[in-house]
Amino acid sequence: MEKEINEISSDPSRSRQQELRADMIEAIAQTMDLYGVNHSFGQLYGVMYFEDRPMTLEEMKNDMNMSKSNMSYAVRSLMESRMIHKLDEKRDRKDQYQADTDYFRTFQNFFGSRLQREIDVMTASMEEVIPELSEIILSQHTTAEERESCLRDLYKLQHAQQYYKWLQHFVSELQAGSYFPSSTAPQNE
Numbered sequence: 001m002e003k004e005i006n007e008i009s010s011d012p013s014r015s016r017q018q019e020l021r022a023d024m025i026e027a028i029a030q031t032m033d034l035y036g037v038n039h040s041f042g043q044l045y046g047v048m049y050f051e052d053r054p055m056t057l058e059e060m061k062n063d064m065n066m067s068k069s070n071m072s073y074a075v076r077s078l079m080e081s082r083m084i085h086k087l088d089e090k091r092d093r094k095d096q097y098q099a100d101t102d103y104f105r106t107f108q109n110f111f112g113s114r115l116q117r118e119i120d121v122m123t124a125s126m127e128e129v130i131p132e133l134s135e136i137i138l139s140q141h142t143t144a145e146e147r148e149s150c151l152r153d154l155y156k157l158q159h160a161q162q163y164y165k166w167l168q169h170f171v172s173e174l175q176a177g178s179y180f181p182s183s184t185a186p187q188n189e
Helices: 002-009 016-034 039-050 057-064 068-080 103-138 144-176
Strands: 084-086 096-099
Touching (some): 039 068, 039 096, 057 068, 103 144
Antiparallel strands (some): 084 096
C-alpha cells in the first residue's frame, strides 16, 4: 500500500497539491502505525481526512485498491476508534462514511477508548487476584517463602492500583476535554 501511495505522488498527471496530500496521507498512516493501527487503515483515514465529502465503501475500496473484506474491517476498526462515522443518510442506497477531521477530538476518542480498555482489563484482573493473594498470605498453611513472594506481588499490584486510579482520572479529564485549548475543546458526542 505504501508503494501505491508513493506511486500516486510520483504520477506526472497529479498536481503538486495532490502530491503533497499523498505525502500527508502517508505521514498520517505512519503516525497511526506507531500507535498500533494497521498502516493501510491509517492510509484510509488519511484519504478520508482530505475528502470534502462522505465516501461509500465502494469508493473507499476503489481509492485504496483493497479487497471488500479488508475495507469492511478497516472501516469497522476506524469507526470503533471514532475516527470515522457512518452518516444517517444514504447515497444511491449505499452507506456513507466521513472522517472526523478534528485532531483534538480524534485524539480524545482514540486514546480515551484504548486507555479505558486497558484500565478495565487490568482493574478487573487485580480485583480478582488481590483477594486471593491476601488469602494465601493470611493462611496458616502458607510457607514463609511463599508468603514473602505473595507479599511482594501484592505490593506490586497495590502500586499498580495507584497507577490505574491516576490513569482513570486522566482518561476522565481527557474525555471531558480538560486538556484541550478552550477554543478548540471537543464536545462529547
